[in-house]
Amino acid sequence: MSENEKEEGGIALSDIFHIIFSQKWILITILVVLTIGGTLGIYYGKNIGSRVYEVSFTLELPKTEVKEEPSASGTSTSAAVVYYPDGKPFYYTDMVSIQTLRNVKYSDKNKDKYKNIDIETMSTKGDISVARSVSETAANSGAYEAIYSLRVKANYFPNIDIAREFVTSLTNTPIDYLRLMDINYDVSINSARKAPDYVTEISQLIDQISYIIQRYEMFIEIYSDLSIDGRTLRSYCQDVKSYLNNTAELDILRTEVRKNGYIKSEELKNRYEIELVKLERQYDIASFTLENLKNKGDSESISAEVFKAQSDLVIELEKQIKEIKEVFMVSNDYGVNKTQGHKDFIDDLQEAYTIVEEFTDEFKEVVSSLYTKVAVVSYSDSNVIVTKGVTGLPMSLAISFIIGLVTAMIVSFIVGWIKKKKAAAKTESGEAVQLEIKTE
Numbered sequence: 328m329s330e331n332e333k334e335e336g337g338i339a340l341s342d343i344f345h346i347i348f349s350q351k352w353i354l355i356t357i358l359v360v361l362t363i364g365g366t367l368g369i370y371y372g373k374n375i376g377s378r379v380y381e382v383s384f385t386l387e388l389p390k391t392e393v394k395e396e397p398s399a400s401g402t403s404t405s406a407a408v409v410y411y412p413d414g415k416p417f418y419y420t421d422m423v424s425i426q427t428l429r430n431v432k433y434s435d436k437n438k439d440k441y442k443n444i445d446i447e448t449m450s451t452k453g454d455i456s457v458a459r460s461v462s463e464t465a466a467n468s469g470a471y472e473a474i475y476s477l478r479v480k481a482n483y484f485p486n487i488d489i490a491r492e493f494v495t496s497l498t499n500t501p502i503d504y505l506r507l508m509d510i511n512y513d514v515s516i517n518s519a520r521k522a523p524d525y526v527t528e529i530s531q532l533i534d535q536i537s538y539i540i541q542r543y544e545m546f547i548e549i550y551s552d553l554s555i556d557g558r559t560l561r562s563y564c565q566d567v568k569s570y571l572n573n574t575a576e577l578d579i580l581r582t583e584v585r586k587n588g589y590i591k592s593e594e595l596k597n598r599y600e601i602e603l604v605k606l607e608r609q610y611d612i613a614s615f616t617l618e619n620l621k622n623k624g625d626s627e628s629i630s631a632e633v634f635k636a637q638s639d640l641v642i643e644l645e646k647q648i649k650e651i652k653e654v655f656m657v658s659n660d661y662g663v664n665k666t667q668g669h670k671d672f673i674d675d676l677q678e679a680y681t682i683v684e685e686f687t688d689e690f691k692e693v694v695s696s697l698y699t700k701v702a703v704v705s706y707s708d709s710n711v712i713v714t715k716g717v718t719g720l721p722m723s724l725a726i727s728f729i730i731g732l733v734t735a736m737i738v739s740f741i742v743g744w745i746k747k748k749k750a751a752a753k754t755e756s757g758e759a760v761q762l763e764i765k766t767e
Contacts, residue, residue, distance in 0.1 A: 346743035347736050357735035358728075365727025366720070378481035379715045382494050383707035385474055388417065388501060389698050412698060413510045419475060422497050423457045425450045431496045441493060444483055455479040474707075481714065491712045498704050505698040512539075512691055516683060523598070524591060525584040529577055529676070532683050536571045539690050540564060546697060555696045563693055567686050577679055580672065585650070589669050603651045610644040617641050 347354060389412055409417045421427055428446040431437060449455050457477045477494055484490035515538060519531035543564035552559045570576070583589070590599070617637045 343740060346747060347739045349746075350739040350743045353742055354735045354739040357738055358731045361731030361734055362724070362727045365730055366723045368727075380479050380481050380484075380487070380490050380494065380712045381715050382477045382498060382712055383474060384477075384498055385472065385705045385707075386419075386498070386501060387701070387703045387705070389505070389701050411504065411508065412694075413508050417501060419457060419459050419473075422475075422500055423450075423455050423477065427497060427500055428455075431493065431500070437496070440489065443485065444489075444493065449479065449483050454483065487712060487714070491710070495711060502699060502702045502704065505702050506695065508695075508698070510691075510694075512542075512687055512694075514538075516680075516687060519680075525589055525676070526581055529581045529584065529679075532679060533571070533577050533581075535683055535687065536567060536577070539686055540567050540571065542690065542694075543567065546694075550697070550701060553697065553700070555693050555700070560693070560697075563689065567690075570682065570686070576675075576682075580676060580679060583672055587668060587672070589672055599651050603648065606644055606648050606651070610641065610648060613637065613641045613644055 388409055411417055425446070428450055432441045432444060432446050455478070457475060459473050459475050461473050475498075477498060479490070479494060481487075481490065484493065513535075515531045515535035519528045519535070522528035522531055543560060546553075547560045547564065550560065552561050554560075555563070620634055620637055
């Protein structure tokens, strides 16, 4: 059968492979070159642009107020906003904001380590992102768990260790905020210093101590008897309670003020005089009204509630007038003319200030330690970072080998087919010449 007849009838598979393997050196050369080159290109080239570092984690913040915010489809748990203890809302997207990236990069401990990380481009191109998924921990339990996923392109980092430290710093920014958070727990102390008289001043100090006790009890209810710096919350709370209830030092000072009529200044005494005139006028009016109610009670229907309210007002005004007059009876030692007893009282009051301030400072430290202790970032992977979008070396080799083999077979077949066609044409030409010679 001639070559033309074979072409018209098609080519057998065995002939295809025969042609391919007739060019075995071309086949081997192309296969080796494309396999090695392709493997290196995929593993060290393609992976650079597509490699992504991903961190999956949960974030436990102190138990604070959680409010539902309406989402596009209504109110949902996924739209809940958590608030820090100081009232600032926690938005998880803040962990990858440009301001957070700058804070992490340029912090004193990181500025040399992260100096080559291009956070501006990273943020502008959206090459870093964080997402949150919320799911119910168990069916119909009403308890939900939020899992966060932070992704960043790997080509911004010189190695995976630097990337791990960088993203760990980002995920810990909420805890860093808790550590640096400055809540004003001195409200009553500040008010006490501005108080116009000693009674109000001491009452404000009592309010400060009561507030600290109330906050300790709230934390005990939430976190049980958690230990902070080797002591339980209940132990801290008991110390404050003992000062307030057992020593009763502040109550004693307040009684001493009323007993001895200590006042802070001449200005305050003048104010008491004005207040006394005002109270006496109110008392006269209230007493006159009460007498009228008594007189009308026989002929008109006066409700018991109205009569009692007026009677209570008269009693209260009498009490206030008595207190101010008692102060006037003994309040001649103000300004530079303070008696020794008054001076001793001021020393005792200052000591009380010192104790209340020490309790307040201790409470601040306990709360700061508590917040950072209960706030936890838990990573899903022990290595923190999981590398994604990467074609591994074995897979790169396999892909390159397949592409190289297919390409080498195609090229070998084309080259072999061309050579075969040329050989066939040459053979037919030779046969034609011999035929002409025989014919002659």
